[in-house]
Amino acid sequence: MASLAERKAYREKIMQGLYETAEGNRLLGVTGSKLRDDLGIPDADIAAACTYLEGEGLVTVDWAAGNTPAMVMLTHQGIRVMEAKEEEQE
Template sequence: MTKLRERKNNRKAVLRVLYGAVERNRPEVSGSALHDQLDLPDEDLSAACAYLADDGLISVDWTSHRTPATVSLTHEGLRLMEEEDERKDQG
């Protein structure tokens, strides 16, 4: 079982990858690409995606094995990441 800090870091990493994809005009990221970029175990990636989806920040199409097939930021997720980006630019 991963620790709370690791789970939070995993969720932030997922959001960063998805936001980076949006900046490159790629609204969706395949689960396998996300897995490759983050190098997370399937269960940790799935847990991070499930949490973020439950919060309404991402949309996930799941495989039959409950791993992400495709993942994208929702409007709320995009707004959150843009706000974070603006705070970094101002700080």
């Protein structure tokens, strides 16, 4: 089981990975397996992080069998959050 710090880091990595890969377009998604492989997040933790982010309204998830995220997409709210973070860094 991941620690609180790890769970927060996984969620941040997923949001950043989605934002960069989909280039801020909420119609473009990323497969859960690509996120897992690119970000190095264990299966159970990627499912938990996607569930959390979906509950916050930041992503939508198409789930496959076995509680696996098949496709993950940023919502409008998720894009706004990531754009705000990008503006803060400028």
